[in-house]
Amino acid sequence: MAIEDEDQIKLIIQSKRDEIVGKLNDRISQEVFKEIEVIQNKHDLLARDELARPFTI
Amino acid sequence: MPADQLVYPFSETTRFLGSSAISDYISRYLTIIEAKTIVVERDYIDKDYLIDFSKFYSRSFNIDKKRTTRVHFFDHIFSNEEFQDIVMTGDPQKIEQLNEHYLGFSVVKPIQDQNQKDLIGRTLLKTYRDEENDFKRKYLRYKHEISLFGIKLVIDSLPYQTQDSAVGGCATIACWIVLQQLSYKFELERASLFEITEKSVHIPTIGRNFPSHGLTMEQIKSFFDAINLETEFILPSIMAESQFYDPKVDCFVEDAIKAYLELGVPILVGIALQIKDENRSFTRKIIDILRSKKIDLNFKYHAAVVTGYKSINKRIIELYLHDDGIGPYCKTLPVNGFYKWNNEWISRSGYTAIHVQTLLIPLYPKIRLPFKEIYIVFLGQKRGFEAWNRELGIDPSLYNAELFLMDIRQYKQFLLKENFVNKLEIMLKSFPRFLWVIRHNYGQKPFFDFLIDATDVYANKAFQVIVFNYPVVQS
Numbered sequence: 016m017a018i019e020d021e022d023q024i025k026l027i028i029q030s031k032r033d034e035i036v037g038k039l040n041d042r043i044s045q046e047v048f049k050e051i052e053v054i055q056n057k058h059d060l061l062a063r064d065e066l067a068r069p070f071t072i
Numbered sequence: 073m074p075a076d077q078l079v080y081p082f083s084e085t086t087r088f089l090g091s092s093a094i095s096d097y098i099s100r101y102l103t104i105i106e107a108k109t110i111v112v113e114r115d116y117i118d119k120d121y122l123i124d125f126s127k128f129y130s131r132s133f134n135i136d137k138k139r140t141t142r143v144h145f146f147d148h149i150f151s152n153e154e155f156q157d158i159v160m161t162g163d164p165q166k167i168e169q170l171n172e173h174y175l176g177f178s179v180v181k182p183i184q185d186q187n188q189k190d191l192i193g194r195t196l197l198k199t200y201r202d203e204e205n206d207f208k209r210k211y212l213r214y215k216h217e218i219s220l221f222g223i224k225l226v227i228d229s230l231p232y233q234t235q236d237s238a239v240g241g242c243a244t245i246a247c248w249i250v251l252q253q254l255s256y257k258f259e260l261e262r263a264s265l266f267e268i269t270e271k272s273v274h275i276p277t278i279g280r281n282f283p284s285h286g287l288t289m290e291q292i293k294s295f296f297d298a299i300n301l302e303t304e305f306i307l308p309s310i311m312a313e314s315q316f317y318d319p320k321v322d323c324f325v326e327d328a329i330k331a332y333l334e335l336g337v338p339i340l341v342g343i344a345l346q347i348k349d350e351n352r353s354f355t356r357k358i359i360d361i362l363r364s365k366k367i368d369l370n371f372k373y374h375a376a377v378v379t380g381y382k383s384i385n386k387r388i389i390e391l392y393l394h395d396d397g398i399g400p401y402c403k404t405l406p407v408n409g410f411y412k413w414n415n416e417w418i419s420r421s422g423y424t425a426i427h428v429q430t431l432l433i434p435l436y437p438k439i440r441l442p443f444k445e446i447y448i449v450f451l452g453q454k455r456g457f458e459a460w461n462r463e464l465g466i467d468p469s470l471y472n473a474e475l476f477l478m479d480i481r482q483y484k485q486f487l488l489k490e491n492f493v494n495k496l497e498i499m500l501k502s503f504p505r506f507l508w509v510i511r512h513n514y515g516q517k518p519f520f521d522f523l524i525d526a527t528d529v530y531a532n533k534a535f536q537v538i539v540f541n542y543p544v545v546q547s
Contacts, residue, residue, distance in 0.1 A: 021515065024470055024514070024515035025515065025542065027466060027467070027470065028466075028470070028514045028515060028519070028542050029542055031464045031466055032519075032542055034460075034464055035457075035460055035464070035519070035520075036520075036539055038456075038460055039520055039537065039539065040537075041522070041533050041534035041536075041537045042533050042534075043449055043452075043531060043532060043533060043534075044452065046452070047316075047448055047449055047452040050314055050315060050316060050448050050452070051444075051445045051448045051449075053314075054310065054311065054313070054314050054444065054448060055444060055445070057310050057313065058306075058307060058310045058311075058444060061307055061310060062305060062307060065289060065305075065307060065342070065429065065430050066288065066289045066290045066293070066305070067288055067289070067290060068288060068289055068342070068373055068429075068430075069277065069285075069286050069287065069288045069373065070241070070242055070243040070246075070286045070287060070288070070289075070292075070342060070373045070374055070375040071241060071242070071285055071286035071372070071373060071374075072241075072242055072286075072345060072372050072373065072374035072397060
């Protein structure tokens with residue numbers, strides 16, 4: 016359901032703001048680091064083929 | 073034509089730009105931005121062409137012209153006499169009026185392509201309007217001062233030129249366009265098409281270096297290495313394989329374009345143009361060899377540069393490319409997301425699909441933290457916010473996240489106008505020159521910025537977090 020009224024949106028966010036702020040932090044989780052490693056490895060394997068591709072049009 | 077006849081109606085443009093597909097695109101583009109009059113500057117010395125002439129064409133038997141023709145475009149009507157009067161008097165008011173109506177220029181080189189069509193050289197055209205109804209447009213462009221017989225004109229644009237396969241194919245042109253923007257952004261030396269190809273072919277291929285038949289991604293990378301830039305090479309299809317990636321709401325290509333264009337960094341895109349199925353006279357043996365080398369005969373590979381986009385509610389709905397096969401700021405639409413595109417390669421050249429294969433982003437070496445890593449951090453945070461929204465019963469359509477690469481000047485200028493917790497302390501704090509900004513918005517307004525020092529080697533934690541004060545409404 017899309018909420019059209021801007022004041023209504025502000026009220027919803029205002030009422031939940033403190034709860035969200037309470038969840039925020041400045042850290043990056045270990046799960047994210049592991050995922051970076053997985054994607055980086057997959058990427059490096061396939062990127063080698065693509066690097067040699069000629070652009071000729 | 074008389075030598076003192078300089079001004080012509082726009083309808084006579086083809087006479088000077090020729091009849092190539094690119095000049096046709098330029099005429100169509102100028103019609104949309106309402107060109108009315110042209111001024112022809114004969115015997116114009118174009119630095120890019122002059123370098124290519126001295127390094128390549130001057131040793132050709134049949135090419136002896138080193139000067140070009142430059143055609144200027146205006147969106148108002150004036151006569152040859154009126155224009156000559158401005159040249160004679162230098163009337164500042166009339167010069168200002170010319171500037172208000174100036175749409176840019178195209179250089180026509182005194183050489184032809186294989187179809188005997190005039191080659192379009194350095195071209196600067198005014199962009200479409202920045203805002204239109206609820207749409208916003210963002211472009212890579214900067215101000216250029218032009219001297220037309222001593223009259224100072226200014227145009228805010230990004231240079232374009234078409235392919236000149238003697239000295240550079242599509243990839244060389246893409247490098248040239250990228251370099252135009254980066255030389256402005258990071259004060260780098262510019263290079264002509266010949267010079268770019270010359271620097272790239274240090275990595276050998278089996279083909280000839282000149283005439284050029286294109287470059288590989290490796291050769292493109294080697295050119296940027298030679299001018300002391302780092303490059304980030306990304307396969308979008310792999311990024312979309314992350315466990316944090318949600319194809320229903322995420323689009324890696326769109327996010328990457330938004331992130332880099334914010335800083336003013338162009339993205340060189342490797343695209344695969346899909347050919348209509350045709351009967352080819354290859355033997356089974358050749359087809360088997362090509363397959364073993366992962367060469368697909370159904371595709372032709374091309375390079376273009378993303379130079380702008382149109383958005384609504386912070387989502388990109390249209391891209392603008394500098395594509396040497398189409399023209400400057402050519403409109404490109406997504407096909408079920410930005411992994412596939414639709415533009416004139418399909419509507420005019422007959423290809424059946426355009427697949428985005430690779431992104432190559434040349435970067436100032438001090439920007440060290442790779443996008444590939446930051447993007448996973450971005451996706452992880454986005455999924456976290458979505459979970460909180462579900463938990464707190466917040467309508468998911470109120471939330472969105474953005475990722476930007478910004479420099480300190482841009483970011484602090486943005487902060488200056490915002491209201492957030494600990495503002496004075498944060499404004500006075502020393503910041504790194506480049507930042508990755510992960511922004512979480514509610515109701516299209518920033519709520520939380522997670523800043524990562526882009527000059528760092530590892531992204532362990534935020535350099536700074538910013539919690540914005542949401543506008544309060546009395547209930």
